[in-house]
Amino acid sequence: MVNNQREEWGTRVGYILAAMGMAIGTGNIWRFPRMVAENGGGSFLIGWAIFLFLWSFPLIMVEMVVGRKTRLGTTGSFRDFVGRKYTWMGGFITWVCIFITFYYSVVVGWTIKYASLAIGGAFHSGVDTNKLWETFTTNPAQTISFHFMAIVLSGIVVYFGVKRGIEAASKFLLPALFVLLIVAVIKSLSLDGAMAGLAYMFTPDPAYLVKADTWLQALSQSAWSTGAGWGLYATYAIYTRKKEDIAQNALTAGMGNNTVELLAGMAIIPAIFALAPSAEYMHQAMSSGNTGITFIYMAQLFGKMPGGYFMSVVFFIALAFAAISSLIAMVEFATRNFMDFGMDRHRAIVWVVAVCFLMGIPSAISMDIFNNQDWVWGIGLLFSCLFYAIAAIQYGVEKMRDEDVNPVSDIKLGNWFVFSIKYCIPVIFVFFLGWWLWQAVTWYPDNWWDPKEVFSVGTIVVQVVFAFAVVGILNGWFNKMIKRPYGSQMADSGKQNAKLGRGM
Numbered sequence: 360m361v362n363n364q365r366e367e368w369g370t371r372v373g374y375i376l377a378a379m380g381m382a383i384g385t386g387n388i389w390r391f392p393r394m395v396a397e398n399g400g401g402s403f404l405i406g407w408a409i410f411l412f413l414w415s416f417p418l419i420m421v422e423m424v425v426g427r428k429t430r431l432g433t434t435g436s437f438r439d440f441v442g443r444k445y446t447w448m449g450g451f452i453t454w455v456c457i458f459i460t461f462y463y464s465v466v467v468g469w470t471i472k473y474a475s476l477a478i479g480g481a482f483h484s485g486v487d488t489n490k491l492w493e494t495f496t497t498n499p500a501q502t503i504s505f506h507f508m509a510i511v512l513s514g515i516v517v518y519f520g521v522k523r524g525i526e527a528a529s530k531f532l533l534p535a536l537f538v539l540l541i542v543a544v545i546k547s548l549s550l551d552g553a554m555a556g557l558a559y560m561f562t563p564d565p566a567y568l569v570k571a572d573t574w575l576q577a578l579s580q581s582a583w584s585t586g587a588g589w590g591l592y593a594t595y596a597i598y599t600r601k602k603e604d605i606a607q608n609a610l611t612a613g614m615g616n617n618t619v620e621l622l623a624g625m626a627i628i629p630a631i632f633a634l635a636p637s638a639e640y641m642h643q644a645m646s647s648g649n650t651g652i653t654f655i656y657m658a659q660l661f662g663k664m665p666g667g668y669f670m671s672v673v674f675f676i677a678l679a680f681a682a683i684s685s686l687i688a689m690v691e692f693a694t695r696n697f698m699d700f701g702m703d704r705h706r707a708i709v710w711v712v713a714v715c716f717l718m719g720i721p722s723a724i725s726m727d728i729f730n731n732q733d734w735v736w737g738i739g740l741l742f743s744c745l746f747y748a749i750a751a752i753q754y755g756v757e758k759m760r761d762e763d764v765n766p767v768s769d770i771k772l773g774n775w776f777v778f779s780i781k782y783c784i785p786v787i788f789v790f791f792l793g794w795w796l797w798q799a800v801t802w803y804p805d806n807w808w809d810p811k812e813v814f815s816v817g818t819i820v821v822q823v824v825f826a827f828a829v830v831g832i833l834n835g836w837f838n839k840m841i842k843r844p845y846g847s848q849m850a851d852s853g854k855q856n857a858k859l860g861r862g863m
Contacts, residue, residue, distance in 0.1 A: 399567025406577030556632030
């Protein structure tokens with residue numbers, strides 16, 4: 360047993376803000392408004408809200424229990440929480456999140472670049488924002504430089520630890536983000552014609568309620584934007600006190616994440632309704648993808664908007680704050696897993712920053728590689744979610760509810776928690792995975808199997824199976840090398856030690 364990490368959050372508010380900052384990222388601001396607009400407005404919001412309770416909340420609470428009880432990162436936590444033969448599942452979760460960190464740092468670099476452009480007044484009337492975006496993303500010196508800036512900035516925050524680094528940054532970033540988004544909403548709704556966009560956003564369209572795509576996209580948004588099942592909540596839970604309210608913290612973090620999404624939607628959708636010169640333009644904006652709507656069409660609209668300079672600064676700084684807060688969590692996630700092998704924080708963070716920078720360079724210089732990695736490991740996250748559900752089932756969902764969550768929570772969980780973990784999440788996983796793979800087949804009907812295609816089924820199979828093979832081979836090595844930390848509740852359970860088949 361090692362006694363090298365006794366860090367704790369300074370305050371409950373600081374922990375909750377950090378958890379919200381972890382969940383709130385670019386997807387809240389650039390993907391959510393697009394999904395609402397493309398999937399029937401209020402109809403999408405109905406499915407999005409339902410899946411928050413059937414998928415996201417239960418997984419968030421499972422993660423919090425696992426992290427708090429084991430005091431280990433994702434790989435080691437599966438060894439101690441479920442059993443030695445399941446360690447590879449935690450290893451896979453670690454692999455997926457770290458590979459996402461490689462290219463997400465590139466995204467954060469984009470947001471920093473565009474915040475600087477906004478401050479410099481680049482989005483004036485007449486500017487070709489499409490050319491501006493293309494020029495930037497095809498300039499390796501620029502994209503690599505901002506990628507480096509993003510990963511180093513996040514690394515510096517994590518270097519100072521949980522309380523003085525992550526918590527302190529979160530106490531600034533999250534309140535500032537909320538203020539900036541509220542200002543953006545007020546300005547957006549003041550535009551002529553903006554109320555039509557607001558009405559569309561919150562009015563359900565019955566035709567979309569019977570479309571499978573609406574519900575599956577709503578699930579996608581809830582699953583990916585809340586960060587449930589990534590292992591990030593489990594990582595932050597390592598530093599909580601034993602009596603920390605799990606249910607209330609999960610609810611607060613999840614609702615805070617969704618509040619930011621609603622604010623982003625209320626800032627973007629009404630603005631596009633108000634300023635779009637034609638219905639065709641509006642359709643092009645909404646169907647232009649996450650980067651298109653953000654870095655091309657929104658940037659273009661700022662040049663047409665009264666007070667557009669101020670709004671561009673507010674919007675892109677808010678986007679950068681959201682992106683950085685998530686990257687900080689990912690860097691801490693990787694750092695914590697390095698620390699479980701006996702490294703101190705300062706040495707681990709140097710390794711994490713160096714590896715993430717080098718491994719992110721391909722995504723920084725090639726949009727095809729970037730898009731491929733986003734596609735593959737976005738699907739990989741579905742397996743991560745399933746593995747947390749399996750961990751809870753193996754441990755005992757009722758036991759988790761009755762012994763680990765309810766005794767420390769003001770909000771008491773009922774049977775819906777058990778039902779969601781045991782039945783909803785496994786069933787939804789099968790349909791969700793099948794749906795996305797079928798989408799890929801329709802995109803490449805003749806060569807869906809080809810691993811060289813950016814969004815093919817073949818590229819997922821090759822990369823995900825390779826990851827499974829690596830962590831499976833290393834399962835025994837993980838079990839041997841990961842150190843048991845100070846404060847692990849699992850270490851105090853003789854019954855659990857017997858189950859794992861090892862002594863101290």
